[in-house]
Amino acid sequence: MGSIEDSTSEVAIPVIDISGYLAGDPTATAACAAELRAACENQGFLQVIGHSVPESTQKKFLDAIAKFFALPLEEKEKLSQTNSPCYRGYERVGGQKLDELDDNATTDQKEGFSVRPERPLGRFLAGPNQWPEDSVLPGFQEAYMEYFWAVHSLSKAMFQLMALSLGLDRTYFDYFASDPNGICLCRAHHYPPTPPDAAGRTRGVGAHTDFGALTLLLQDTVGGLEVLHKRTGTWHPVPPIAGAYVCNIGDLMERWTNNRYRSTMHRVISLLSRTDRYSCAFFNDGALDMIVEALPGCVPEGESPAYEPLRVEEHIVKRYVQSYGAGGTYIEQKA
Template identity: 40%
Template sequence: MAGAAPPVLDFSPFYGNDKQALAKLVEEVRQCCLHNGFFQIVGHRVPAELQQAVFTQVKKFFDLPLESKEKISRETNSWYRGYERVGSQIFEDGTAPDLKEGLYLGEDIPKDHPYFIHKKLNSGPNLWPEDLDDVEAFKSISMQYYWTVLELARDVLSVIAQTLGLDASFFNEFTKDAVATVRCLHYPPQPKDSDETISRGIGAHTDFGAITLLMQGDVDGLQVYDKTTNEWFDVEPVKGAYVVNLGNMFMRWSNDTYVSNLHRVINKSGKERYSVPFFLSGNPDYVIECLPNCRKESEDPKYPPITVQEAVGGNYNKTYGAADEFYRKNGMIKQAPVSTAQEITVE
C-alpha cells in the first residue's frame, strides 16, 4: 500500500447478510492494520443526531469561563476525570506544550465500586460541569454516547478478529467490563505563521490502549505519518465518520504484526477545532499475550504476557510530567491561566 491518507471504508456490511461484502471489508481493514493502523468508517450505527448533540454539549462546555471549567479540574483526582487547560501535556519531544484543552469522561463509577477501590485503570466518578445551564442534558448525552461508541468499538474489534483468522467473538472477554475513556477536546487556532517545529495542537504520538475511535467534527488538523514515504498525510474530516486506529497495546498483542502509528494535530485552519476521541483500553485484569496466528510456531513471542492495567497504566503520567518539566526549564508558572494558543511560547 503506497503512502496515502487513511481510506474511508463502508462498515455497513458488518450488519448485513452479504458475505462477499463482509469479506471485502475484512480484507480492507486487514491491509490498513498492516500498513499504518488507521482507517475511517462510515455506515456504522451511531446516530448522526447523537453525534451532533455531543458536539453541541462539548462546545457549550468549552465556552464556559476558565474559572467554571477549573471547578472540575483533572488535578483534583487521581483517576483522570475532569477538565485540563491548554498546555497541560507534551506528547512530542522538542515541542512546546500541546495547544488544546480537554475534558476526561468515562463510565460513571461510584467510589464503592471494586474498580475504584482497587485503583483500576482510570476508574472512578465523572466530574460534571455544574455551571452549565442544563448539566443534566450534558450528563445524559455524554453517557448515551459512551455506551453507544463502546458497542461500535466491540463491532470494530469483531472485524479485526476476522482479519487475523479468529472467530468474530474472540475479543468478547477482553471487552467485558472494559475501561474506556471519552476525551472531549478543543484546539484553539494556531497563528498561521507559527513555527510548526515546536507548535502542536497535540504532538506526534501513538495511542496507549487497544483501539481509538475519533469523531473529528468539521475542522481539519489531524495528520497521520506514513513510514513508507516518510510523509505526513492530512485526515480530512468526513461527516459522521469515525477515524479508527490501533494503539500500542494492540500492536504488542499482535506481536507487532499490526501497527500503532504516529499521528498529530496542527490546527492552522484559523478556526476552533473540536474532536471527541474514544479510547478503549479493555478489562484491566485481562491478560494480553501473543494472539493466535501472529507468530510462527518455531518462534517465541516478542513480548511476555501482561495485563491491560500494566500495559496502559502510567503512560499518561509521562505526558503531564514532560509539560511540568517544560514550564520549570523555561521559568514559567504552570498554575498561571493559559487560555489561548498564543500564550505558550518557548523562551
C-alpha cells in the first residue's frame, strides 16, 4: 500500500494515569473516562499507568518467560500448540501471519506461549493448558497464572471505564468482561535478535488490527511496536514506559461502538538488534454467545447502524482461521 509510509515525526500516544479511578475518586474517574474517550475516538491506542498489576508480578512473569524461551527447541516443541485441541501452548517462529496490508509479507518472526483459563474441552478455544514439567522450569506455571489473573482483573476495570467513557452504566460490559467461556488469552512473545540481512525486510508482527474488544500489552524496553496514524498514513513508535500497559481496542469494540471508537492498525518492526525482545498481550475477547450490535448512543439520529448484529464466536473463529492459516497452522472449526 504505497500511501503508507514510515515517519520520524512523532505522533503522541496518550498516557493515562488510572490510579485515581481505581481508588474510587469521582473527579479522577470522570477525567479518566474523558481521556479514554478522546484516545479511542482518535488514535485507538493509549498507555495506562497507575494500574493495579504489581511490579513484582510483572518482573516475576517476564523472568519466567525469558527462561522458557531459552529452553532448547525440542523441549518447547513438547508443548507445541499443534498438540493441543484448543490451541494453547508453544507457537513456533512463523506459525502465524497477521499482516493485512501485504500479501507477500513474511510470516511473523516471533515465538509465543499461549494460556487461557482452564476449561473442559468442548467450545471453541476451551480446554486445558499445556505446561512444562516443574523439573524443567520450576515455578513457571505459578508465575504465569499469577500474572494472568492480575491482568484479567485490570481488564475488567478497563471495561468499566470504557462503559463510563461511552456514557453507559459502569457495569454495562461486566458479563462480557468476566469471560464466562474462558477464552481470554494471555500470550507471551519472544522476538529473537534480528540479523543485518533481515532488518527492515521482515516483521516481528505484521500490520494488523486486533480481533476482539480490548488488548493490554506489557512490553520490555527494546521497542519496535508501531501504530498507523490514519489521517497521515504514517507509522509511529509506541515508546516503552516501564511497567505501563499499551491499551488498544479491537475490531469487536469498533463494531460495537458503530465506528465511534477506532481499532487501529499496528505492527512490530524487526529492528536491527542483538537483543531479545519480550512482550505479553492479554486479549479479553469476552463471551462467545454475546451478540454485538450498536451500543446506545453510538448511532446518530436518523441513521442506521453500520453493521448487522454479530455473534462473538462467529467473529473470533473466522479471524483465528484466517491468521493462523496464513502461517500454515490449521485451526479446526468446531460446531
